[in-house]
Amino acid sequence: MPANLSPEYKSAEAAFRGAKEPKERLECLREMLRTIPKHKGTDRLQGDIKARIKQLTEELSGPKKGGARSGPALVIRPEGAAQIALLGPANTGKSSLVVHLTGAGADIGPYPFTTQFPQPAMLPYEDIQLQLVDLPPIAPERPISWLANALQPADAALLVVDLHDPQCIESTLKTVAILQEKRVSLLPDFQSARIAPDPGADDYDPFAIRLPTLIVATKADLSADPEGELEVFCDLAGFSHPRIATSIKKDIGLAKIGSFLFDELGIARVYTKTPGRPPDMGAPFTVRAGDTVMDVAGMIHKDIARALRYAKLWERSGRIRGRQVGRDHEVNDGDIIEIHT
Numbered sequence: 001m002p003a004n005l006s007p008e009y010k011s012a013e014a015a016f017r018g019a020k021e022p023k024e025r026l027e028c029l030r031e032m033l034r035t036i037p038k039h040k041g042t043d044r045l046q047g048d049i050k051a052r053i054k055q056l057t058e059e060l061s062g063p064k065k066g067g068a069r070s071g072p073a074l075v076i077r078p079e080g081a082a083q084i085a086l087l088g089p090a091n092t093g094k095s096s097l098v099v100h101l102t103g104a105g106a107d108i109g110p111y112p113f114t115t116q117f118p119q120p121a122m123l124p125y126e127d128i129q130l131q132l133v134d135l136p137p138i139a140p141e142r143p144i145s146w147l148a149n150a151l152q153p154a155d156a157a158l159l160v161v162d163l164h165d166p167q168c169i170e171s172t173l174k175t176v177a178i179l180q181e182k183r184v185s186l187l188p189d190f191q192s193a194r195i196a197p198d199p200g201a202d203d204y205d206p207f208a209i210r211l212p213t214l215i216v217a218t219k220a221d222l223s224a225d226p227e228g229e230l231e232v233f234c235d236l237a238g239f240s241h242p243r244i245a246t247s248i249k250k251d252i253g254l255a256k257i258g259s260f261l262f263d264e265l266g267i268a269r270v271y272t273k274t275p276g277r278p279p280d281m282g283a284p285f286t287v288r289a290g291d292t293v294m295d296v297a298g299m300i301h302k303d304i305a306r307a308l309r310y311a312k313l314w315e316r317s318g319r320i321r322g323r324q325v326g327r328d329h330e331v332n333d334g335d336i337i338e339i340h341t
């Protein structure tokens with residue numbers, strides 16, 4: 001990133017990175033363009049920002065006279081504890097997987113390029129839900145202009161591969177290369193993916209999308225040794241990512257996907273209670289490992305976060321029972337908190 005960017009620009013960029021809603025992101029991009037110092041050193045970045053503004057504006061515009069774009073949403077609003085994008089070559093079983101994991105309806109076909117638009121569906125895991133986003137195949141034959149914007153809100157990805165396809169390695173590497181061109185990297189390590197890159201670094205790219213990725217091999221029912229084949233595939237293709245072999249026909253490996261994502265994304269469920277009443281164990285707030293009492297309060301309401309003085313906290317383990325904690329106390333999965341303002 002070019003040096004001498006103004007503090008106004010930097011704060012607009014920080015807001016952009018934090019914005020999940022497409023509309024909010026568009027506003028941040030406009031603010032970035034307004035505040036970026038206009039000189040040669042920022043030409044490329046200015047061009048990038050303009051291109052993103054154009055794309056997002058088109059995606060957000062509803063049906064218009066004169067035949068502008070109308071139709072399904074291209075950016076899915078995040079819901080549930082995390083958003084997970086399904087990526088992969090054509091016909092690997094992405095839509096089938098989403099249907100089996102979520103019970104949603106979707107277009108499934110024995111031919112490539114069945115799915116054309118992002119399709120969200122909720123995967124229940126214990127008392128929370130993870131949002132899966134089925135996507136069209138990523139292949140050189142069908143470029144997807146809106147892909148980078150669609151992946152911006154995602155927290156993680158499933159790279160879905162069909163080992164039964166003789167072209168599997170080649171087409172998967174093409175998928176990864178297309179993503180790379182769009183500055184989307186599929187990271188093998190969920191832990192280090194949580195550490196945000198330093199915006200002050202020389203090679204910092206505000207448009208880089210880093211998705212911790214689980215490789216999901218489908219159609220394990222068609223193979224005598226799916227796990228062995230998956231290992232060979234990852235060796236040959238050079239993937240060090242975590243991996244699971246699955247089949248929807250024989251129900252292999254499917255249950256592991258939700259628990260893997262829950263654990264590796266560091267999702268923590270926090271239940272709330274009001275003084276003198278039992279806790280609400282129905283719908284937990286979901287945060288990430290390392291988040292604080294203050295973060296949970298912010299999810300309840302901005303005003304509550306502002307007025308927060310302390311909380312009383314109960315741990316699921318029973319180790320802590322009603323202890324007073326400060327706003328910076330880091331919460332754990334299963335905690336119950338009572339907010340005092």
Ligand SMILES: Nc1nc2c(ncn2[C@@H]2O[C@H](COP(=O)(O)OP(=O)(O)OP(=O)(O)O)[C@@H](O)[C@H]2O)c(=O)[nH]1
Nearest residue numbers: 091092093094095096109110112113114115137248
């Ligand atoms: N034997 C077997 N076939 C499967 C399995 N999962 C999916 N299929 C088949 O694979 C084909 C493709 O499935 P889709 O779910 O449409 O694949 P997709 O990746 O969404 O395809 P595109 O949207 O075109 O990229 C269909 O014929 C499915 O029935 C599986 O676990 N075992």
Ligand SMILES: [Mg+2]
Nearest residue numbers: 094095114115
């Ligand atoms: Mg599909």
